[in-house]
Amino acid sequence: MNRRISLSEMSKLLNISKHTLRYYDKIGLITPSYDSNGYRYYSIDHYYVLSTIKLLREMDVSIKDIKKSLNDDNLEDFVQLLVDSKEHIDSEIIRMTKLSNLIGNKIKVAFHEKSRENQWYVQKEQERKYIHFGKYPPQSASEEDKFEDLFELGYDVLAESNIMIKHSIEQLEKITDDFTNFYIEYDEKVDMIGDLSILSEGDYIIYYYKGNEQNIYDSLINTLNDIKSKGYIIGDVVYEMLRPSQFITSSNKYFFTEFNIPIVKKDLTLE
Template identity: 25%
Template sequence: MKSYYKISEISILYNIGKDSLRYYEEIGILSPERDNNGYRLYSIQDIWKLNVIKDLRNLNFPMDVIKDYLENKTLENTLDILNEEIVLINKKLEQLNVQKDAIRDRIKSIVEDAAVENLEEIEIKEIDERKVIVLNDTFTRDEEADFLIKKLHRKHEDKLYLLGNNYVGITMNLDKIKEQNYHSYTSVFFVLDKDDKDYDRVIPGGKYITLSYKGSYEKTKKFLPMMMEFAKKNNLMIKSDPIELYKIDIHETSIVKEFLTELQMQVE
């Protein structure tokens, strides 16, 4: 076994940037020797320290805590550090289990949504209230909707996992729809879990006219007038801006014909 390793070898072996290794030296955690050419040479003792640093940094231990431990290593300090590691690992496991449950729920909803029947048919449904995070803004183009959705996602990325575990929706301007303008929108939102305590507002529960379709979003302008006429014929008053809910979209598939959209209008 080699007694010393160069900085390039250590960087590759531990997948640690050379800048990080120099920083560890700068703050006094590592003290590599130098060869005749001035190159850093890391000892077995330095490698042991790197093992400790890497493990503790993976659990987000601050560098000052790591430095203090390495400089004042005792049996008592080691036991304290190990117990703290267990606490942090348990927290990570809790977070991962929450994320795993959310992914399982999303798998279930995707399978159910992909198998939906009664496409392009108007139905009346009772829908429970929904907690949402929302970004209110007026816009008219799909590109603007995409931008606002990304903006909302960045703002709440701690809640919204990568593979679209939350339904995405937009609200459409009811007054503009009455004027046959089907590209005027008032907000974008993500639907949260019903038990979530951190949300922007609640979409009221109640009676909704709904229609689901697969394919291009351009179909919305075909179905909205049909839903408005249905409400009129059945003496139903539309209570708020209609919703375009993206149940399966670009987050799950790049094939447009697999997109599933549900239009919703709350009525009384």
């Protein structure tokens, strides 16, 4: 004879609340038996069905679809329900992984913001590739089309990709309003957009700036002079790196960005 499983026992066995079990009974999702005193009890068959229901709910399958599935003897339909649910979960894993990485990077940047604020240091970088994108905001219909091409590909420029802006040291006075050389991180999706620009592997000056946007030029010039006074010979381009993880600040009064300055060589006589 099948052993009776009480409502409390089933709740503990499957870690499903009593309230949920009563709700499933009320909507006809699964119907337990009743004893002479009106108390619900379940069988081992109920246990297996409730296990399936719990799995499907954890897979974010709606009650409506679960109910339909339980009343459908077609195994192929049930398998398809599982396939669709797995695809949804896999998509969510990708989305949540991206979100987790973004949050992790923001935490890392927050520490940099605190410890490296308006300071520079030397760091070895691997080779990096960027695709030329034009000006931002777009200055012509053709440049506007480039943005539209990316959006159609589902590639959110500001939210998904690392952005790099080339600034000529000779024209740094235009740094706050001239995005002439605007690039986005190399990706197969945008390979057709523009010319490839390669930042070679090597030592770079990394300078984190935090402050009023209008003061970037003066701060950067002072930093470059300080770098040169330490014997570093630098290239003629400053790379401004705008990563999604850097869109963080403790106040909307401040602008926060990172500059990469390639080191050509070090003048050892100034050490």
